[in-house]
Amino acid sequence: MxxxxxxxxxxxxxxxxxxxxxxxxxxxxxxxxxxxxxxxxxxxxxxxxxxxxxxxxxxxxxxxxxVKKPSEVNLMQVMRLIDGPIALLPCVSLNFYDRCEECKNEKTCGIRDSLTIVRDETLRVLEQSTLARILRREKQLAQK
Amino acid sequence: MxxxxxxxxxxxxxxxxxxxxxxxxxxxxxxxxxxxxxxxxxxxxxxxxxxxxxxxxxxxxxxxxxVKKPSEVNLMQVMRLIDGPIALLPCVSLNFYDRCEECKNEKTCGIRDSLTIVRDETLRVLEQSTLARILRREKQLAQK
DNA sequence: TAAAAGCCTACTAAATCAATAGATTATAAA
DNA sequence: TTTATAATCTATTGATTTAGTAGGCTTTTA
Known part of the structure; x- marks a missing residue:
């Protein structure tokens, strides 16, 4: 959360x-x-x-x-800045990577593999969620 | 995390x-x-x-x-059980919903809209990530 | 009946979260 | 040039959550 x-x-x-x-x-x-x-x-x-x-x-x-345009600020940037990692485990994080002590072999960890997919999907959506887009969507929803 | x-x-x-x-x-x-x-x-x-x-x-x-088969236990269930909500905000959560005090109108909130998509994508992947699948993937990765 | 193994209650140290307080500095208008 | 305004900086604090630990109790089986 x-x-x-x-x-x-x-x-x-x-x-x-x-x-x-x-x-x-x-x-x-x-x-x-x-x-x-x-x-x-x-x-x-x-x-x-x-x-x-x-x-x-x-x-x-x-x-x-x-200072940036609303189309140039997205939720990925803001969340990383304020809350840190977006990935669900440090060993899956791109920007806050930390190795996993439990894993014998990170390369073959099936958990890591699943959470990497979650990370990529999450990043994709958050990166698209710019301030401009959020505003546009609010106006759309308000009209209905 | x-x-x-x-x-x-x-x-x-x-x-x-x-x-x-x-x-x-x-x-x-x-x-x-x-x-x-x-x-x-x-x-x-x-x-x-x-x-x-x-x-x-x-x-x-x-x-x-x-007691359940490895194909019947997935990461969505486990994460919800141990850590609670998977959504990034309470007002977007399916199982742990709580209304958002800040929003005047939840229906037209553009943030909520973005985070609902993140939630759905995350749930989709986590639900597919069963113990059986994780094991299968580990064996696959080990062979390479 | 004794050892093994899970069950249950309670406690605690450390970290993080969600602020609050108060003094300082920069700016604009009177 | 003074005064009011508004951001800046430092620091502290209470509550909650996290990540455990301690120790006795209960059930099972050899």
Whole structure:
């Protein structure tokens, strides 16, 4: 399961994608609209800024805004950044690989083989899930 | 990520599938062969017994054995049992559903929509990953 | 009847999660 | 140039989960 932090991050990003190219949005506004604790959100947005997904402006009229286009930010990036590995075991992870102590032979491990398929399918879907796509889908669903 | 407990459970089950129809296997044997702490494994196997995947025999010559066929036990069942939800958010879970406090409208949530696809793909693969299939795959990989 | 082997209850140390507090720094407008 | 605004940084904290451990109890079979 995703951590609350990661869920908050996604909601905040979708909100900022809705306000793309409309100038900075204050933490407080996002916090209120998305029901996220202000101080917690502060830390999350800072992390997204360090990852160069967001940028910020201080002082009056300041706030956060997307530096990447909504079509260039996807859930795979965000989840890896906030929660770490997407694979179900470290020995199956692409970005956070760690060898499996139990396995005698990683090459012939049947569990690993199954979980590699899960990983690849998951990555494929998450990579396609851009902020732009999420917004588009929301509008589609709202019309019905 | 899966918990260690869940990883241990899967390894133990694969081991028992290898010894299917060969009488009870003692906890100690599985613990040693799979490098799992004895007492921890005890608790895990008990849980699998309560879920009617395993059965046990007490006393000398006792131990654990599969009651289901290796082709009837899959990773979806085991993961749900040990780690709970497979979906990435509670509001997307089939077996552990919990409503999302942040969303105004769950029906039109674009995040939910993406994660529902991830869930379905993951379930599809995990359900196909039976103990029988894992064993078969290990033999295949070993031959190469 | 004694040894073997699983069963059950309780406890604990360490890590992670979900925040909160408070002081600091940068910016813009008055 | 001051003041209000808003992000930044450091640090601490309580709750929960994870990954076990300890120890006695019960059942079975040789």
């Amino acid at each position: 995703l951590s609350k932090k990661c869920k908050y991050a996604i909601h905040a990003l979708v909100y900022l994608a809705e306000h793309y190219d409309q100038g900075p949005v204050q933490i407080e506004e996002i916090a209120k609209k998305q029901h996220i604790p202000h101080k917690f959100l502060e830390a999350i947005l800072l992390e997204l800024r360090h990852a160069e997904i967001l940028e910020s402006k201080k002082g009056k009229g300041g706030g956060y805004f997307l | 899966l918990s260690k407990k869940c990883k241990y459970a899967i390894h133990a089950l694969v081991y028992l599938a290898e010894h299917y129809d060969q009488g009870p296997v003692q906890i100690e044997e599985i613990a040693k062969k799979q490098h799992i702490p004895h007492k921890f494994l005890e608790a895990i196997l008990l849980e699998l017994r309560h879920a009617e995947i395993l059965e046990s025999k007490k006393g000398k010559g006792g131990g654990y054995f599969l």
